[in-house]
Amino acid sequence: MTVPRYWRNIGAHYRLEGIRCKSCGEVSFPPRSSCPKCHSKDVEVVQLPRKGKVVSFSLLRSPPNGFEAYVPYYVVVVELENGVRVLGTLTDVFGEVKEGMEVEAVFRKISEDGEEGLIHYGTKFRPIA
Numbered sequence: 001m002t003v004p005r006y007w008r009n010i011g012a013h014y015r016l017e018g019i020r021c022k023s024c025g026e027v028s029f030p031p032r033s034s035c036p037k038c039h040s041k042d043v044e045v046v047q048l049p050r051k052g053k054v055v056s057f058s059l060l061r062s063p064p065n066g067f068e069a070y071v072p073y074y075v076v077v078v079e080l081e082n083g084v085r086v087l088g089t090l091t092d093v094f095g096e097v098k099e100g101m102e103v104e105a106v107f108r109k110i111s112e113d114g115e116e117g118l119i120h121y122g123t124k125f126r127p128i129a
């Protein structure tokens, strides 16, 4: 499994950062060097809200290598309070998962590479009780 470059930037996920385009105002996630909408490189890193609601979800039973210990788990698209959509996984799920469910971002270990001891981090969401 190759690790996308932005995943190596732990800060981006720890603080849930995105970018804001200074040209067109588009806010997006994950952080990247140019605006996905107008391709301007005049972007700045911004803090994203940690809360949002689930807009779609799917239960993953056949995980990529390294994720076997975590199945089944939910992959979700969360619409944050500012309207930005973020792809993540759900954690601490005890009840039914449904669209519109309120969640907040948490910082959790996603997977661990046994041989090299690499730890991958990503965005996880948990239901707000």
Ligand SMILES: [Zn+2]
Pocket: 021, 022, 023, 024, 025, 026, 035, 036, 037, 038, 039, 040
């Ligand atoms: Zn733009």
